[in-house]
Amino acid sequence: MMGGQPIFILKEGSKRETGRDAMKANIDAAKGIAAAVRTSLGPRGMDKMLVDSLGDIVITNDGVTILKEMDVEHPAAKMMVEVSKTQDSMVGDGTTTAVVIAGALLQEAESLINQNVHPTVIAEGYRMAAQKAKDILEAASTPVKIDDKAKIVKMAETSLSSKSATGSKVKLADISYETIKAVAEKTEEGYKVDMDNVQIVKKQGGDIDDTELIYGIIVDKEKVHPGMPDEVKNAKIAVMDAALEIKKPEFDTNLKIDDPTMIQKFLSQEEQMLKEMVKKVKETGANVLITQKGIDDLAQHYLSKEGIYAVRRVKKSDIEKLSKATGASIASSVDELSPSDLGNAASVEQVKIGDDYMTFVTGCKNPKAVSLLIRGGTEHVVDEIERSMVDSIHVVAAVIEDGKYVAGGGASAVDIAVKMRDYATQVGGRQQLAIEKFANAMEEIPRALAENAGINAIDILINLRTAHAKGKVSYGLNLYTGEIEDMTKAGIIEPIRVGRQAIDAATEAAVMILRIDDVIATKGSGSASPPGGAPGGMGGED
Ligand SMILES: Nc1ncnc2c1ncn2[C@@H]1O[C@H](COP(=O)(O)OP(=O)(O)O)[C@@H](O)[C@H]1O
Numbered sequence: 001m002m003g004g005q006p007i008f009i010l011k012e013g014s015k016r017e018t019g020r021d022a023m024k025a026n027i028d029a030a031k032g033i034a035a036a037v038r039t040s041l042g043p044r045g046m047d048k049m050l051v052d053s054l055g056d057i058v059i060t061n062d063g064v065t066i067l068k069e070m071d072v073e074h075p076a077a078k079m080m081v082e083v084s085k086t087q088d089s090m091v092g093d094g095t096t097t098a099v100v101i102a103g104a105l106l107q108e109a110e111s112l113i114n115q116n117v118h119p120t121v122i123a124e125g126y127r128m129a130a131q132k133a134k135d136i137l138e139a140a141s142t143p144v145k146i147d148d149k150a151k152i153v154k155m156a157e158t159s160l161s162s163k164s165a166t167g168s169k170v171k172l173a174d175i176s177y178e179t180i181k182a183v184a185e186k187t188e189e190g191y192k193v194d195m196d197n198v199q200i201v202k203k204q205g206g207d208i209d210d211t212e213l214i215y216g217i218i219v220d221k222e223k224v225h226p227g228m229p230d231e232v233k234n235a236k237i238a239v240m241d242a243a244l245e246i247k248k249p250e251f252d253t254n255l256k257i258d259d260p261t262m263i264q265k266f267l268s269q270e271e272q273m274l275k276e277m278v279k280k281v282k283e284t285g286a287n288v289l290i291t292q293k294g295i296d297d298l299a300q301h302y303l304s305k306e307g308i309y310a311v312r313r314v315k316k317s318d319i320e321k322l323s324k325a326t327g328a329s330i331a332s333s334v335d336e337l338s339p340s341d342l343g344n345a346a347s348v349e350q351v352k353i354g355d356d357y358m359t360f361v362t363g364c365k366n367p368k369a370v371s372l373l374i375r376g377g378t379e380h381v382v383d384e385i386e387r388s389m390v391d392s393i394h395v396v397a398a399v400i401e402d403g404k405y406v407a408g409g410g411a412s413a414v415d416i417a418v419k420m421r422d423y424a425t426q427v428g429g430r431q432q433l434a435i436e437k438f439a440n441a442m443e444e445i446p447r448a449l450a451e452n453a454g455i456n457a458i459d460i461l462i463n464l465r466t467a468h469a470k471g472k473v474s475y476g477l478n479l480y481t482g483e484i485e486d487m488t489k490a491g492i493i494e495p496i497r498v499g500r501q502a503i504d505a506a507t508e509a510a511v512m513i514l515r516i517d518d519v520i521a522t523k524g525s526g527s528a529s530p531p532g533g534a535p536g537g538m539g540g541e542d
């Protein structure tokens with residue numbers, strides 16, 4: 001205690017929370033986030049409907065999407081949102097899993113803190129445990145090659161089974177595999193996948209099963225003139241970010257015409273200029289013209305007469321994808337366009353999708369450019385199918401790059417928990433307690449999977465532990481049958497990267513939150529101050 005006058009180091013009214021209070025508030029906030037997504041884990045998990053202030057809704061089962069859309073305020077809760085975002089960017093799947101583990105790690109830590117175990121000891125134990133968990137996962141993993149389609153498709157199916165896409169998972173898993181197989185590049189260190197090569201186009205209408213893989217680029221536009229060919233084989237494509245129009249003056253101009261023949265002259269000059277532009281395009285040898293800007297009606301007419309297939313007002317990102325896929329250089333004026341700028345594709349074709357027409361550019365110079373055309377009855381369905389397909393292609397990419405998979409349905413989590421408890425006793429000391437808690441936290445996965453399916457989690461856990469104690473390391477909970485069985489045989493498998501990254505991201509966040517014993521609202525933090533924080537001023541407290 002400092003005697004006498006208290007010394008204020010923070011401005012009056014600043015919010016501050018210290019010691020146990022700060023930690024308790026942080027843990028509670030983080031647990032709150034985990035609880036919010038926990039019920040969506042697994043194939044029997046529920047979806048969330050997120051409604052924004054404008055009344056727009058998103059219906060999803062995807063952990064990271066739920067958290068991104070939630071207006072999270074508490075700083076520790078925000079750290080949990082980061083966990084799912086990290087998981088999403090590193091793996092693309094397992095975002096709910098990572099947050100559920102992080103929440104469980106904090107929940108378990110809380111009981112140790114209540115027993116006066118110092119948070120730094122817990123943090124240290126958790127770090128050791130995470131390393132051990134990854135070693136156990138590695139040891140339990142099975143190698144798989146890119147050609148083993150049957151296995152890899154199963155992993156895509158596991159990923160899709162927890163989404164509303166599950167009814168079409170066989171077809172979608174097959175497409176996911178073919179998509180990634182087409183873009184995977186063999187390097188000295190194994191296969192690498194560049195997701196930039198995969199274009200995703202959503203088209204509302206039709207059935208989820210109408211979703212298809214196109215070996216090329218899809219431009220969501222129709223040809224500009226009905227007289228143009230429906231299909232151009234052996235396409236020479238001019239790609240532009242300029243208009244085929246006569247520039248209008250930027251300021252109001254008055255043109256005084258005394259002689260009626262002048263109007264004719266004036267118009268025919270405009271006509272002449274547009275004709276000239278089309279002629280220049282034709283002279284480069286192009287038979288397809290795709291531009292980001294507009295094409296004048298008259299120019300459309302001349303292009304059609306020349307038998308050139310033309311598309312206008314194409315998205316900038318599509319223009320870039322087209323340029324990359326066909327090898328075309330993007331020209332910024334007709335005058336600049338030269339034969340060497342043209343790109344190549346085996347075919348450019350107008351295809352009817354639902355009630356609309358789209359342009360498919362297939363057989364591109366770069367065969368690694370592929371597109372997924374996502375279909376579904378309503379906007380919400382198409383959006384969720386897109387999210388599910390993004391997860392599923394990432395799963396396929398992860399397993400093709402790493403070449404290893406593990407058992408799902410909580411099997412590898414229980415394997416880790418069981419072996420972790422042995423490891424804890426070997427470590428001994430104060431860390432032992434934390435390592436045991438880590439083991440408990442891993443079991444949160446099968447527990448949540450069971451509870452979400454309305455199955456008694458305690459029975460399941462006991463049976464799973466018994467099976468694992470007998471060496472049945474790939475036994476997990478099959479939610480199609482409700483039985484405990486060999487997940488590898490049941491085809492409920494997932495890339496090792498999902499689990500590995502979930503362990504890392506969850507541990508990092510838990511440790512970071514545990515090491516905070518002081519939450520101070522800083523300048524300009526506004527509403528980000530800790531709830532119920534103590535008033536500022538250090539003097540006299542503690
Ligand atoms: N048929 C199944 N039976 C049991 N568990 C399953 C089955 N299919 C998927 N899972 C499990 O569901 C979990 C993934 O659920 P999901 O809702 O996709 O969450 P995440 O966002 O973490 O990917 C994984 O643990 C996976 O093993």
Ligand SMILES: [Mg+2]
Pocket residue numbers: 093094095159162391
């Ligand atoms: Mg998933």
